[in-house]
Amino acid sequence: VGPTITVGQFATITHLSVKTLRYYHEVGLLPPSHIDEHSGYRHYSLDQVANAGLIRRLRNLRMPIADIRAVLVAPTRSERDELLRAHLDRLERELRTTRVAIESLRALLGTDADHPPQIVRRTLPEQQALAIGAALAAADVMAWWSATLAELRALVHSENLHPLGPISGIFDQALFRHEPGTATLLVPLADPKSIGRARPIVLPQADVIVTVHTGSPHDSDLAYSRLGCYIAQQSLIPGPRIREHYLRDAFDTPDEQEWITEIAWPIRQGGTTQTEVAHRI
Amino acid sequence: VGPTITVGQFATITHLSVKTLRYYHEVGLLPPSHIDEHSGYRHYSLDQVANAGLIRRLRNLRMPIADIRAVLVAPTRSERDELLRAHLDRLERELRTTRVAIESLRALLGTDADHPPQIVRRTLPEQQALAIGAALAAADVMAWWSATLAELRALVHSENLHPLGPISGIFDQALFRHEPGTATLLVPLADPKSIGRARPIVLPQADVIVTVHTGSPHDSDLAYSRLGCYIAQQSLIPGPRIREHYLRDAFDTPDEQEWITEIAWPIRQGGTTQTEVAHRI
DNA sequence: TTGCTCCTCACGTCACGTGAGGTGGC
DNA sequence: TTGCTCCTCACGTCACGTGAGGTGGC
Secondary structure (H helix, E strand, C coil), rough: CCCEEEEEHHHHHHCCCCCHHHHHHHHHCCCCEEEECCCCCCECCCHHHHHHHHHHHHCCCCCHHHHHHHHHHCCCHHHHHHHHHHHHHHHHHHHHHHHHHHHHHHHHHCCCCCCCCCCCEEEEECEEEEEEEEEECCHHHHHHHHHHHHHHHHHHHHCCCCCCCCCCCEEEEHHCCCHHHHHHEEEECCCCCEEEECEEEECCCEEEEEEEEEECHCHHHHHHHHHHHEEEEEEEEEEEEEEEEEEEEECCCCCCHHHHEEEEEECCCCCCCCCHHHHHC | CCCEEHHHHHHHHHHHHCCHHHHHHHHCCCCCEEEECCCEEEEEEEEHHHHHHHHHHHHHHCCHHHHHHHHCCCCCHHHHHHHHHHHHHHHHHHHHHHHHHHHHHEEEHCCCCCCCCCEEEEEEECEEEEEEEEEEEHCCCCCCCHHHHHHHHHHHHHHCCCCCCCCEEEEEHHHCCCCEEEEEEEEEEECCEEEEEEEEEEEEEEEEEEEEEEEHHHCCCHHHHHHEEEHHHHCCCCCCEEEEEEECCCCCCCHHHCCEEEEEEEEEEECCCHHHHHHHH
């Protein structure tokens, strides 16, 4: 069945390490075509060289082993190409994400004490709305958010609705801690009726502190930090769910740096924390 | 000493997970400003929020924890900025590397059976040369290679040398297996004399098989694979060191796709492998 | 016969995530 | 008092790398 070569030779000509080849054997990614029963020596056939080259290139592109395995066993060329295309798309997104993260860092370092946006207190009135909610894992929030935001805007247009304010969101604190939680996106309406996945809800009145965040959602931690520090300084008691009002977003401009979000954190007056009560007594 | 907040609150406003904060405490990256002796509860001060934001951004840019620690403890702003700049440079290189890897993959998939370069046998004559050698870890080879190649070219120019052939390299197989080994770069000369780090050597005569590699060194595994498969098919015995002749490289064009390298693998006639001997007997 | 190659554990690395099982604070 | 938050292990993950200690092939 043709000549075979040892791990060492195979490593040399594929530019993979012997340790790596043993690992690829162990996880079943590239098992040697023959293994000596007595000595355990691995022997590779020459047509495994091409697969090794493909694997090396895909690993250089940070494709997970499991995905590479899927590429190798893809039954048709079109299915294989689809998997590869999908990964290149992921890389493309990764590159963009990195560019954004670099901008984010520059912004943080540059505009340190420029003019930090104001924090104001406000009372949000009771409000009817048409809402789509979901219980989510933290990792899924961003994808869900942009998809659902688009869905609600489409609904506003197709059903000819007349929003009484910007589309808003309500998020469990847990989601920002990378824990599972619930998220809701809504459009304020005078008389909301169920359409598709969207259901009418009533937002209760709420005392909130508000700040404006300009830029990508990935930088919204800056606004959350402002609010959180304010809450601690004023000894307020933060509510468990945070509201966001989307004043300008993907619908208005593709440039995330121009997006504007108002972030409103419900609070209760906390002039009487437990320690202060204890102090009084 | 000012208000403090719990891990949970700190996690919410910094958009880090509680688990991550505990880890950053454990490794000393972001220890809480105060820890309750009785309960072990972590308490963070408000001015730690800014550092948390910086850490989050640097981690998003895949900066290792140790490097982030260095940024945080940098005594002066200029030293800190230098560390940040260095990391952004690394990212920049990473982005380029990814682009190249994508091209490499496309090339592999596209030009599958185009016209695979020929393999020829040849006898390289004994040859004098001026050489720079080093014992290297595999990870350092690329950097050493480009630096030393430039150094030799500079030497040729400054000393007005007259090379008898292209600048060449000799590499232990081990280096391609990601193991430590020795590498040598050399310029063939009629009468080489020591200059700086460069020493005269004599290349012994060698029977080699040769193939041409066009493109980036990162794709040279393709040429090595061709040669390796040929060696196995012909039952030749490969030598432990491989030679490369740089016919076109960074000195000629910045576009790696246009680089041309001749790869020559020394061999011994191996018509008599052990199995064949056994067969004869 | 001597090295060299190859083998198998077992453990380390990096930056966390995932439970289990238990305590503290309001 | 009840939940909720917080705590500490211990272990898992991903893709290998690093020895230790030993055997096989020419």
